[in-house]
């Protein structure tokens with residue numbers, strides 16, 4: 001689906017990340033996955049963030065709740081927030097079942113710590129109203145499909161000021177080395193699956209923002225960031 005740019009709103013007590021993009025506050029700081037992008041709520045952290053999110057978006061003319069992916073720490077408050085604010089819930093096509101089941105799909109086969117974490121933070125699931133795909137527009141951002149971490153994972157990219165909620169690089173090892181050379185502390189590479197899109201690392205920028213960097217080799221042929229802008233170093237310096 002394509003959604004229009006509806007206009008911008010300012011959440012209460014949230015941190016401005018870029019024009020029209022706000023990170024909702026929570027604990028621990030910068031580990032809470034909930035943003036207001038234009039007038040769209042993007043992700044909703046864990047179940048325990050419900051009251052906090054509702055308080056921060058109180059009175060705002062939000063139009064929809066979009067999920068980057070169907071993991072329990074990104075959609076924990078989705079059900080209650082959508083019910084309370086009467087918002088349509090929107091995600092990537094391949095994550096619809098995960099979202100509607102409250103991340104219960106295949107849960108019985110996951111390791112015990114994951115099942116315990118699920119019990120602690122997951123939501124009951126909520127019907128998905130619509131789906132997004134590559135090239136769709138949401139609140140002035142372009143939708144990118146970045147499968148790997150989750151099959152229906154979406155990222156949001158805005159050309160004008162190169163704002164992205166998740167970094168995608170064609171070569172994670174090279175990008176990680178580039179950051180290390182610049183003195184940035186980065187995490188070890190984590191391979192979640194061998195498939196393209198399954199390799200990650202993380203780092204914190206000087207503002208304390210946590211970034212997930214995902215390797216998608218296919219992006220080498222279909223670059224996300226225009227060739228003349230390539231240079232993760234710029235991102236690191238943000």
Ligand SMILES: [Zn+2]
Nearest residue numbers: 069071149150
């Ligand atoms: Zn996740």
